[in-house]
Amino acid sequence: MRLSTVILPIRRWREGQRVWQRAEDLGFHAAYTYDHLSWRTFRDGPWFGAMPTLTAAATVTKSIRLGTLVTSPNFRHPVTLAKELISLDDISGGRITLGIGAGGNGFDATALGQEQWTPRERADRFAEFVPLLDRLLTEDAVTDQGTHYSAEEARNIPGCMQRPRLPFAVAATGPRGLKLAARYGQAWVTTGDPKLFEEGTPEQSVEALRGQIEKLGKACAELDRDVAELDKILLTGFTPDRNGPLQSVDAFVDFAGRHRELGFTEIVLHWPIPNSDFATSQDAFEKIATEASTQLG
Numbered sequence: 199m200r201l202s203t204v205i206l207p208i209r210r211w212r213e214g215q216r217v218w219q220r221a222e223d224l225g226f227h228a229a230y231t232y233d234h235l236s237w238r239t240f241r242d243g244p245w246f247g248a249m250p251t252l253t254a255a256a257t258v259t260k261s262i263r264l265g266t267l268v269t270s271p272n273f274r275h276p277v278t279l280a281k282e283l284i285s286l287d288d289i290s291g292g293r294i295t296l297g298i299g300a301g302g303n304g305f306d307a308t309a310l311g312q313e314q315w316t317p318r319e320r321a322d323r324f325a326e327f328v329p330l331l332d333r334l335l336t337e338d339a340v341t342d343q344g345t346h347y348s349a350e351e352a353r354n355i356p357g358c359m360q361r362p363r364l365p366f367a368v369a370a371t372g373p374r375g376l377k378l379a380a381r382y383g384q385a386w387v388t389t390g391d392p393k394l395f396e397e398g399t400p401e402q403s404v405e406a407l408r409g410q411i412e413k414l415g416k417a418c419a420e421l422d423r424d425v426a427e428l429d430k431i432l433l434t435g436f437t438p439d440r441n442g443p444l445q446s447v448d449a450f451v452d453f454a455g456r457h458r459e460l461g462f463t464e465i466v467l468h469w470p471i472p473n474s475d476f477a478t479s480q481d482a483f484e485k486i487a488t489e490a491s492t493q494l495g
Contacts, residue, residue, distance in 0.1 A: 199454060199494045200227035200464040201487060204267050204433065206471060207231050207246040211254055214246075217469060218255040222262040224487040229255065230267035230297060230466065233274075236305045239474065249282050256290035263293050267433060267466065268369045268387065270301030271320070271327045273310055277352045280334035284358055292359035297387055297431075298331075299369030300324035321374045322346065328368070328378050335363035367431055371410055373417070380417040385429035385464070389436035403437040404456055411461050431464040432457055435476060444470075444478045450486045451493045458494065 203226050205217055221229040233248035252264050269279065287294045300320045301307065307314045315323065326344045333340050335358055340349045358364045365384035370376050371391075379386045391398070391406035398406075411430065418425040434443065434453075443453035444467065454465055468476040470483050 199458050199462070199491075201454075201491055202226050202228040202230065202263075202431075202464055202466045203469050203487075204230045204232065204466050205469045206237075206240065206476075207248060207251045208240060208244050208471070209246075210244070211246075211251075214251070215254065215258045218262075219258055221469070222259045224484055225491070226262060226487060227464065228263035228265060228295060228466075229259075230265045230295075231255075233266040233269040234304065234306050235273060235309045238304065241305055249286060252294070253286055253289055256286065256293065261293075263295055264290055265295035265367070266297045268297035268299040268367070270299050270306070271323045271347075272301040272304075272306040274327075276327055276331040276334055276347050277349050280331055280352070280354055283335065283364060284354055284356075287358045287360060287364050292364075294360070294364045295367055295385070296364055297367040297369060298328065299387070300375060321372065325374060325378065328366070328382050332363070332366075332382050367429070371413075373413070376414050376417040377420070379414065379428065380421050380423055380425075383428055385431055386414055387431045387433060389433045392436065394438055395436055398438045400437070400439050403439070404460065407432070407457070407462075408460055429463045430461050431466060432462045433466045435468050441476070441478050444483055444486065446482060447486050447489050447493070450490050454490065454494055 203221050218229055231248050231251055236245050248266055255264055283296060303314060323346045326347050330342055330344065330347050330349060334352060334354055338355050340352045342349045366382050367385035367387050368379035368383035369387040370379045371388060388410055390403050394403050394406060415425040439453060443450045470476060470478045470480050
């Protein structure tokens with residue numbers, strides 16, 4: 199099982215670069231960041247752009263994978279996003295993973311002055327966004343006319359360093375999103391069942407995740423794809439366990455072991471942020487990073 203971290207883009211780079219370098223030093227498989235314009239309780243504080251942050255991180259690290267967790271159509275267009283990703287993949291030496299989802303109702307949803315999309319419209323847009331982005335990252339020139347997204351002789355030469363393109367980690371729990379994950383994903387991402395966050399139990403969460411993985415398996419079977427081909431990523435902090443697994447190495451190993459049995463291949467931990475929902479002991483966090491992998495095997 200791989201351990202990764204997500205580093206929120208809240209620090210000026212003179213401080214932030216040390217965090218990304220430390221993530222590599224601790225041996226994390228990947229370091230991701232959120233791709234939002236602002237986010238929840240951090241809305242009125244510092245928040246920097248995901249792509250510039252990842253570009254800077256690529257220049258101060260050597261081997262750790264980097265990526266978004268996740269990018270969405272809320273304020274992105276496939277044509278411009280593809281150009282940024284190809285550039286970022288080149289700068290990083292082929293270390294980028296694109297976490298991508300349909301987006302939600304947060305501050306990003308109306309920041310450009312648009313009306314908030316309905317769940318169906320978000321699903322419709324996502325269903326166009328992912329296939330077009332796939333083409334833009336694998337073909338030299340793309341022309342495509344869609345309902346929501348189009349491209350007219352969009353050039354993307356020389357393409358990604360990773361071939362045929364950088365990997366997609368598709369965040370999805372609904373049937374349409376799971377079909378996209380099955381068709382286009384190299385990985386699948388979930389945060390669990392949000393309905394259980396406030397009043398659910400860890401046991402209920404495990405069962406909900408088991409159900410999600412079963413649905414992913416069915417989506418893959420419909421395409422004659424082996425679900426085992428997809429990495430399965432759990433972004434922690436949004437299940438009823440909250441920050442409990444980060445209290446000690448033993449607590450985390452127990453948590454990770456239960457989720458490994460479900461089929462998860464990667465667990466992502468939020469880098470500690472004092473006075474926030476992600477406040478936890480930095481010492482305990484680093485001990486988990488360095489010791490838990492050995493126990494998990």
